[in-house]
Amino acid sequence: MPAINEPKLISGNANLTLSTAVARRMSIHRGAKVDLVNARVERFNDQEIFVEIHENVRGEDMFIIQPTSNPANDNLMELLIIADTLRRSSAARITAVIPYFGYARQDRRTKARTPISAKLVANMIAHAGIERVLTMDLHAAQIQGFFDIPVDNLYASPIFALDIKHHFRDCLDEVMVVSPDVGGVARARELAKRINAPLSIVDKRREKPGEIAEMTVIGEVKDKRCIIIDDIADTAGTLVKAAELLMEYGAKEVHAYITHGVMSGPAVERVTGSVMKSLVITDTIEPTAAVRSAANIRVVPTAPIFAQAILNIWGGTSVSSLFEDATLEPLYETHYS
Incomplete structure (x- = not known):
């Protein structure tokens, strides 16, 4: 299906440097400026997370860039609350770009009376209104099966x-x-x-x-x-x-x-x-x-491959094509020139 709406990026606080780099690379690939959505993601005095989006996202194809790295719980909650904000703001589709998926090492029960936290986190992400996940090098490939939504796992x-x-x-x-x-x-x-x-x-x-x-x-x-x-x-x-x-x-x-x-x-x-x-x-x-x-x-840097993967998801084209040298080398041509 051809893309109609423009891809829009929104970032949590976990890795703003990467989010900015992805936006810049998307601008280069498309020949049109791509900016991060103007939003406020902050904490109240008691550390509750608050999100406010300052521009219209109704009917838009939204991509949240937020690794769930240290502090894992804070960054995970930021991701979930941003997703809920977008869903309540009538975004057409919400994709979570999670470069590093925290809790991935808890993918099975190693002994009695222990959790499978990766599955719990997958459930939380899906219930928050996220419809697709884009990540890199999941600790265990079977984690993709924990999600009831599509998961694109890039490789380093x-x-x-x-x-x-x-x-x-x-x-x-x-x-x-x-x-x-x-x-x-x-x-x-x-x-x-x-x-x-x-x-x-x-x-x-x-x-x-x-x-x-x-x-x-x-x-x-x-x-x-x-x-x-x-x-x-x-x-x-x-x-x-x-x-x-x-x-x-x-x-x-x-x-x-x-x-x-x-x-x-x-x-x-x-x-x-x-x-x-x-x-x-x-x-x-x-x-x-x-x-x-x-x-x-x-x-x-991972911005070149994430930027192209986002554009491929938005445009309805193959993400797995990025695993091939012929597709990936041009993205990193300037980095290794």
Whole structure:
């Protein structure tokens, strides 16, 4: 069905920098200026969230850009309240653009008497009036099935592949992709296939949550430039230990490509003091000042792919086409020129 109304963006407070960048990229793609909707998203003295939209959105195709990152509960409530505001203002369709989907790690019951919080959050999003979700690198693919509305899950691996081909262009034959655990093998294999590199696995065994009892490397990493690929870096403890282990096994150098840089607690200090030559993250979560100033942490933009995905959803065209190099490379042409 051809699009009739213009796509309109509204942002919460979780990542205004990304929202502004998406609007700017959409303006470039369309050749017409796209601005964020003029709205007020603030808190009362008791921290209740209040939203007021200062322009007409009746009959419009609305896109809310709001990752549910730290503080997860506040940012989730902002998303739900913005959606309710738009629904009560007669928006034609509401799409939630959630670059980082919080609570995704609670996607199953690991023991008795525990919740499946990802399913609860999915229900809340649908009941708030949101009709479609656009996100990136869900922690578990089955979370898409928790929603009773369409979910478009973008992948960071095509972006990472472009970045690796640019920064390792003189030594691609030495690159080894490493999965930090058995559960992440599919993600690592996808990247390895894109850059035509071999795959290795760090097998870790935990005695209890947060504590690693034993780590071993499956695969020959000696004299390789190892690239660890994962979706989330939280406290970075496992990441740093995996890098140390790879160096012990004879790796020439270790880098890491992580989609969502949660980087809580001592994460930045651990990374800067580690044997890792570089950590590359995306801006799905607003990077802190400490992250931006860290010498061995680099941030790659997601605005180009999110902007095009929004335009594809608005225009009723394929989102999965963005997984192909031929479609993605032109979006990042200026970034890697």
